[in-house]
Amino acid sequence: MLPQRIINYIADLLPLNCELCGLALDEQHNGFCFVCRDRFLPIPRCQCCGLPCVAETLLCGECLVTPPPWRRLYCVGDYQQPLSTYVHHLKYEGQFWHTSKLVDLLIPNIDAPAEVVTSVPLHWRRQWRRGFNQSELLAASLAKQLGCEYRPLFRRTRATKQQKGLSRSERQVNLNGAFRLLKEENSYRHVAIVDDVVTTGSTVQHLCKLLLDSGVKSVDIYCICRTPDVVT
Numbered sequence: 001m002l003p004q005r006i007i008n009y010i011a012d013l014l015p016l017n018c019e020l021c022g023l024a025l026d027e028q029h030n031g032f033c034f035v036c037r038d039r040f041l042p043i044p045r046c047q048c049c050g051l052p053c054v055a056e057t058l059l060c061g062e063c064l065v066t067p068p069p070w071r072r073l074y075c076v077g078d079y080q081q082p083l084s085t086y087v088h089h090l091k092y093e094g095q096f097w098h099t100s101k102l103v104d105l106l107i108p109n110i111d112a113p114a115e116v117v118t119s120v121p122l123h124w125r126r127q128w129r130r131g132f133n134q135s136e137l138l139a140a141s142l143a144k145q146l147g148c149e150y151r152p153l154f155r156r157t158r159a160t161k162q163q164k165g166l167s168r169s170e171r172q173v174n175l176n177g178a179f180r181l182l183k184e185e186n187s188y189r190h191v192a193i194v195d196d197v198v199t200t201g202s203t204v205q206h207l208c209k210l211l212l213d214s215g216v217k218s219v220d221i222y223c224i225c226r227t228p229d230v231v232t
Contacts, residue, residue, distance in 0.1 A: 074221070116150070196224050
């Protein structure tokens, strides 16, 4: 990860026009003009699973029948343009300066921050090839802005196939035994797990179970994109 002074230097070189439409920016821009910022406004969702609904609801029909192990999921939007483009640039092209932009879009949606924020871990080989863990970047930045603690709580114990392209059942099997807690007992009551994109929720379900079994009372999910059960 580059030092903050280099990140700030790069940010100073960026144009003072909206990245989406090219209009001039105001002081509180973070890359988008006041018109384009409306493209990231929240839509009605189930507060539990985070999927779109006709109206904002605490629990959708699916969550009433099969509730996920977490308490609430917070997201910016679906995995579609322009949001998906920024996630892709961060995750696959190493454009780490988009981290603060994505975090600034998520922060206003979090009304009850957890006491500690953690992230979905990468296997060390994948992190070595990529050079960073995008979920860790997002989690550390989120924790700093929310005024809470960031702490790595998980380790990936074996390399798995990429979840992309796998069905829901294949994703569950692929992750069996893939994670462990760094500390078997937790004194935390409220933990948030950060991931860039949540699709079937297989990964965060495994991590939630580890936390709840270790004594954590409540788990939330913070993600940039919550997309329906399709391959992303």
